Amino acid sequence: MLVGGTSRGLFLSQLEAPPPGAIDSAGRAYNCHLLIGPDGSMAAAYRKIHLFDVELAGRVSLQESSYTHPGSDIAPPVSTSVGKVGLAICYDLRFPEISLALAREGAEILTFPSAFTETTGAAHWEVLLRARAIETQCYVVAAAQTGKHNEHRSSYGHTMVVDPWGRVIAQCQEGPGLCYAEIDLPYLHRLRQEMPLWAHRRPELYGSVGILKKAPLLHEAVETEADPCQPGDSTEEKQEEPPPITS
Numbered sequence: 001m002l003v004g005g006t007s008r009g010l011f012l013s014q015l016e017a018p019p020p021g022a023i024d025s026a027g028r029a030y031n032c033h034l035l036i037g038p039d040g041s042m043a044a045a046y047r048k049i050h051l052f053d054v055e056l057a058g059r060v061s062l063q064e065s066s067y068t069h070p071g072s073d074i075a076p077p078v079s080t081s082v083g084k085v086g087l088a089i090c091y092d093l094r095f096p097e098i099s100l101a102l103a104r105e106g107a108e109i110l111t112f113p114s115a116f117t118e119t120t121g122a123a124h125w126e127v128l129l130r131a132r133a134i135e136t137q138c139y140v141v142a143a144a145q146t147g148k149h150n151e152h153r154s155s156y157g158h159t160m161v162v163d164p165w166g167r168v169i170a171q172c173q174e175g176p177g178l179c180y181a182e183i184d185l186p187y188l189h190r191l192r193q194e195m196p197l198w199a200h201r202r203p204e205l206y207g208s209v210g211i212l213k214k215a216p217l218l219h220e221a222v223e224t225e226a227d228p229c230q231p232g233d234s235t236e237e238k239q240e241e242p243p244p245i246t247s
Contacts, residue, residue, distance in 0.1 A: 028069040033087045033113060035078055044078045046087035047071025050095055060117075064091075074098060074211045076105055082183045083108035083139070090114040093128045093142075096135060101209045103136035104198070108188055110138045115145035121156020126168065134166040137192050139183055146175060164188045 031048040049071045051064040077084040086102030086109065093099075093112050102110060110132060116125050125144070133140040139161065146157025161170040161181035170181035192198075201208075 026069075028065075028067055030071060031064070031068045031089060033089050033111070035080075035085060035087060038081075043080075044075050044087060046075040046089070047073070048089040048092065049074070049098070050091045052091040060119075062117075074101055076211055077102055077107040083185055083188075086110045086138070088112050090116070093132065094124075096132065097209050099132045099136050099138070101211050103138055104209060105211050107136070108138055108185060109183060110136065110140045112140065112142040113144075114142055116156045118154050118156050121158065125156060125158060126160065129160055129162050130166045130168070133162040133164055135197075137164040137188065137195070137197060139163055139181075139188065141181075144172075146172075164191050 031051075033046045033048070034042055035044040037043045047070075048068070051068055051070050052062055053065050054060055054062045075087050077086045084106050086099070086105075086107030088098055088102070088110065090112065093114065099110055112129070112132075114125075121144075129140050129142055132138070142160050142162075144157050144159045145155040146159075148154040157172065157174050159172040159177065159179060160168055161179065163169050163181075163184075164187070170179040172179050
């Protein structure tokens with residue numbers, strides 16, 4: 001999936017084909033969201049942490065965990081020429097904690113390349129995107145797979161861009177398409193000043209959210225679980241941050 005981009009902008013893509021070393025011992029790959037810079041280099045990679053496992057008797061059986069390994073980290077927002085971009089994927093949209101964690105770390109644009117089913121898409125797609133935009137006061141950019149995969153599965157489509165006030169400012173309908181939207185950061189910052197949600201939060205009553213770990217780049221080898229019969233290595237390696245996109 002691809003969302004917009006110019007020589008000074010950003011490109012978003014969703015990739016499921018695994019690179020060397022990205023398969024675990026059970027033969028499962030990561031579902032990855034890559035951020036590619038204007039020079040073609042990979043600026044960041046995020047591995048989907050919430051897997052879509054649903055069993056509706058006699059109707060739907062989708063077990064993403066049977067072929068996908070869950071990620072264990074949230075990728076920090078990446079500075080780009082259009083704003084700080086946070087990465088998430090599809091089913092992550094239903095869990096506001098990841099969006100709030102990215103916003104707390106400075107994200108101004110949340111991205112959700114997705115493949116909602118026709119049933120869940122018609123009922124929840126726009127509602128969830130607008131909710132994430134309103135509660136984080138971020139732009140939400142969501143590319144959406146569309147069309148029939150096979151006789152048992154079709155994707156809803158309706159790629160959408162939502163502004164920090166929760167307004168849908170660009171949208172594709174059914175079928176392949178491309179839409180454009182302006183990212184107005186002064187408008188975003190003004191909304192945050194006029195309605196300072198973060199200043200009004202009460203984490204002492206209900207806790208807080210944040211990024212606990214930094215996600216590895218896609219080309220890094222998948223770590224295997226330590227053998228409990230062998231002594232562990234207490235030395236922690238310092239992980240380099242993904243390089244920012246420069247204009």
